[in-house]
Amino acid sequence: MAAQKIFDKRNLTMMMDLYELTMANGYFEDHADNYVTFDVFYRKNPDNGGYAIFAGLEQVIEYIENMHFSEEDIEYLRSLNIFCDEFLEYLRNYHFKGDIFAFREGTIMYPNEPILTVHASLIDAQLVETAILAEINHQSLIATKASRIVRAAKGRAVSDFGARRAHNMDAAVYGARAAYIGGAVGTATVLAGQLFNIPLSGTMAHSWVMYQDDEYTAFKKFCEMYPDNSILLIDTYDVLESGLPNAIRCAKEVLEPMGKRLKGVRLDSGDLAYLTIKVRKALDEAGLNDCMIVASNSLDEYSINSIIEQGGQIDSFGVGERLITSKSDPVFGAVYKIVEVEKNGERIPKIKVSETVEKITNPGRKKVYRVYDEEGRAISDLLTKYDETVDTSRRYRYIDSKKPWKNMHYENYTVKELQQQVIKDGKRIMPTENLDDLRQYVKDQLDNEIWVSELRFDNPHVHYLDMSPSYYEMKMDLLYKSQKNED
Numbered sequence: 401m402a403a404q405k406i407f408d409k410r411n412l413t414m415m416m417d418l419y420e421l422t423m424a425n426g427y428f429e430d431h432a433d434n435y436v437t438f439d440v441f442y443r444k445n446p447d448n449g450g451y452a453i454f455a456g457l458e459q460v461i462e463y464i465e466n467m468h469f470s471e472e473d474i475e476y477l478r479s480l481n482i483f484c485d486e487f488l489e490y491l492r493n494y495h496f497k498g499d500i501f502a503f504r505e506g507t508i509m510y511p512n513e514p515i516l517t518v519h520a521s522l523i524d525a526q527l528v529e530t531a532i533l534a535e536i537n538h539q540s541l542i543a544t545k546a547s548r549i550v551r552a553a554k555g556r557a558v559s560d561f562g563a564r565r566a567h568n569m570d571a572a573v574y575g576a577r578a579a580y581i582g583g584a585v586g587t588a589t590v591l592a593g594q595l596f597n598i599p600l601s602g603t604m605a606h607s608w609v610m611y612q613d614d615e616y617t618a619f620k621k622f623c624e625m626y627p628d629n630s631i632l633l634i635d636t637y638d639v640l641e642s643g644l645p646n647a648i649r650c651a652k653e654v655l656e657p658m659g660k661r662l663k664g665v666r667l668d669s670g671d672l673a674y675l676t677i678k679v680r681k682a683l684d685e686a687g688l689n690d691c692m693i694v695a696s697n698s699l700d701e702y703s704i705n706s707i708i709e710q711g712g713q714i715d716s717f718g719v720g721e722r723l724i725t726s727k728s729d730p731v732f733g734a735v736y737k738i739v740e741v742e743k744n745g746e747r748i749p750k751i752k753v754s755e756t757v758e759k760i761t762n763p764g765r766k767k768v769y770r771v772y773d774e775e776g777r778a779i780s781d782l783l784t785k786y787d788e789t790v791d792t793s794r795r796y797r798y799i800d801s802k803k804p805w806k807n808m809h810y811e812n813y814t815v816k817e818l819q820q821q822v823i824k825d826g827k828r829i830m831p832t833e834n835l836d837d838l839r840q841y842v843k844d845q846l847d848n849e850i851w852v853s854e855l856r857f858d859n860p861h862v863h864y865l866d867m868s869p870s871y872y873e874m875k876m877d878l879l880y881k882s883q884k885n886e887d
C-alpha cells in the first residue's frame with residue numbers, strides 16, 4: 401500500500417534517457433517489433449569486495465507496472481519536434497507487455513552474471529533501460545555498502561543516519577530501504593519508516609543542547625519528556641568534563657526517582673575509541689551498565705573496524721554520509737546489454753567483442769545457477785544455455801572460463817536457479833516482498849552459504865563464474881565468427 405503513495409502522486413515514466421525514445425521512434429517507423437533479450441550485469445564489486453547484494457527490484461517492477469505517457473508527456477515530446485505523429489499516438493496507449501526475469505532481491509551476486517533479464521519487443525526492452533539501471537545501481541550499491549558496514553560492526557547495531565547527506569530525498573528514502581535489506585537495524589528517516597515499515601531510531605541534535613541555557617537543563621527536559629527513550633548527546637561542550645557528568649546526574653536525579661533508566665549517550669566527535677572507553681568505565685562505575693553508547697561522525701566500515709580493534713566501547717553506530725552515498729566507491733556500474741535477437745523464428749545470440757577480456761559480453765538467453773557443495777556452501781555460479789538443464793544426480797562437466805583447457809567436474813552438488821520470472825506479459829507475477837524477509841535472506845546467505853574468504857575486506861576470493869560446455873562453445877563460436885568478419 402504505502403510505497404504506492406509515491407507513484408500515485410507522480411508519473412515517472414519519462415525518467416529515461418532521450419535516446420531510448422529516439423531509438424524507439426526509429427524501431428516504430430521500421431516496424432521492427434522483434435523480440436529481443438537484454439541482460440543487466442555489472443563488472444566489479446564495490447570497494448573491491450568479494451560480493452554485492454541485489455536490491456531495487458521492487459521499484460523496477462513498480463515503475464514498469466505504472467508506465468504510461470500522459471497527455472502532458474505526449475505534448476512535451478511533440479514540442480521537441482523529433483518524433484513522428486504516429487509514434488506519439490502509439491505512446492498515448494503504451495504499456496509494457498514483455499517478460500522480466502530477475503534474481504530475488506537480497507541475493508548475493510557477482511560480476512558478469514545476468515541479475516535481471518528483459519525479454520520483450522524491441523521498443524519495450526529499450527524504453528525500460530534507464531529506470532532499471534537507475535534503481536538497481538542505486539539500491540544495490542547502498543545495500544552492499546550497508547552489508548560491509550554491518551559486518552565491520554561485528555554484531556553491534558548500525559542505524560542509517562544518512563538522509564541529510566543523501567544526494568536527494570529519493571536517495572535518502574530508497575537508500576534507507578537498501579541499507580535495511582543490507583543489514584542496518586533501522587533508519588532515522590521517518591518517510592522510509594512509514595513507507596517500508598523499517599524500525600525508526602533517533603537521539604537528539606546539538607541544537608537541542610545549545611538552545612537551552614545549559615547542558616544539564618537540556619538533558620533534564622529531554623529525559624522528562626522521554627523517560628523510556630532518552631539518548632543524550634554528550635559532546636556539545638566537553639565529553640568527559642561536562643557531557644558525561646551531566647548525563648550521569650540526569651540518570652540519577654531525573655530518571656531514577658521516576659523508576660527509569662538512562663537508555664544511552666551519543667558521541668559525535670573526537671577520538672571515538674579513547675572517549676568511549678572512558679565513558680563506559682564512568683557509566684559502569686555509576687551503576688549505569690545498561691546505558692548504551694552510540695557513536696557517529698563520518699563512520700564507515702574502515703573506521704568502525706579500526707575503532708573496534710582499538711577497544712572502542714560502542715553498542716550502536718549511527719552512519720550517515722559514507723553509507724548513503726557509498727562515499728568510498730560511489731558508482732555501481734551495472735549495464736544493460738542486448739544478448740539475443742529473434743528474427744523469423746530464429747534466435748540469434750549477440751556478443752559485444754572488446755579488446756579487454758572483461759568487456760566481452762556473455763551472449764544469448766541463458767540460465768544462471770548457484771552451485772552448492774554438500775555442506776550448502778556456494779562454490780560457484782554457472783551459466784548455461786536457456787534450454788539446458790542440470791542433472792544433479794550425475795557428475796557435471798563444466799568449463800572454468802579462465803582455464804578452459806582443464807577437465808573440471810562438479811560432484812555431490814546441488815544447484816539453485818537464480819532468476820525467477822517477475823513480470824509476465826507486462827503484469828507483475830511476484831508479490832511485494834516483506835523487507836524483514838529480504839534482510840533475513842541476506843543474513844542467511846552471508847552466514848551459511850558464502851565462503852568466508854569472499855567476505856574478507858582485503859583481497860577477497862573471486863567467486864567462480866563457470867559455463868556449461870555447450871554455452872562456452874556457443875560463446876567461442878561467436879567470438880571466432882566475429883574475428884572472421886573483421887578479416
Ligand SMILES: Nc1ncnc2c1ncn2[C@@H]1O[C@H](COP(=O)(O)OP(=O)(O)OP(=O)(O)O)[C@@H](O)[C@H]1O
Binds near residue numbers: 703
Ligand atoms: N579512534 C578512532 N579511530 C579511527 N577513526 C576515528 C577514531 N575516532 C574518530 N575517528 C574518525 O575520524 C574522523 C575525524 O574525527 P574528529 O572528530 O577528530 O574530526 P572532525 O570530524 O573534524 O571533528 P568535529 O566533528 O569535532 O569537527 C571521523 O571520521 C571519525 O569517525
Ligand SMILES: O=P(O)(O)OC[C@H]1O[C@H](OP(=O)(O)OP(=O)(O)O)[C@H](O)[C@@H]1O
Binds near residue numbers: 562605668698719720
Ligand atoms: O556523520 P554522518 O555519518 O553523516 O552521520 C550523520 C551526522 O549528522 C548529524 O550531524 P549534523 O552536524 O548534521 O547535525 P547535529 O547538529 O545533529 O550534529 C549527526 O550528528 C552525525 O554527525
Ligand SMILES: O=C(O)c1cccnc1
Binds near residue numbers: 588605666720
Ligand atoms: O538521531 C540522531 O541522532 C541522528 C539522526 C540523523 C542524523 N544524525 C543524527
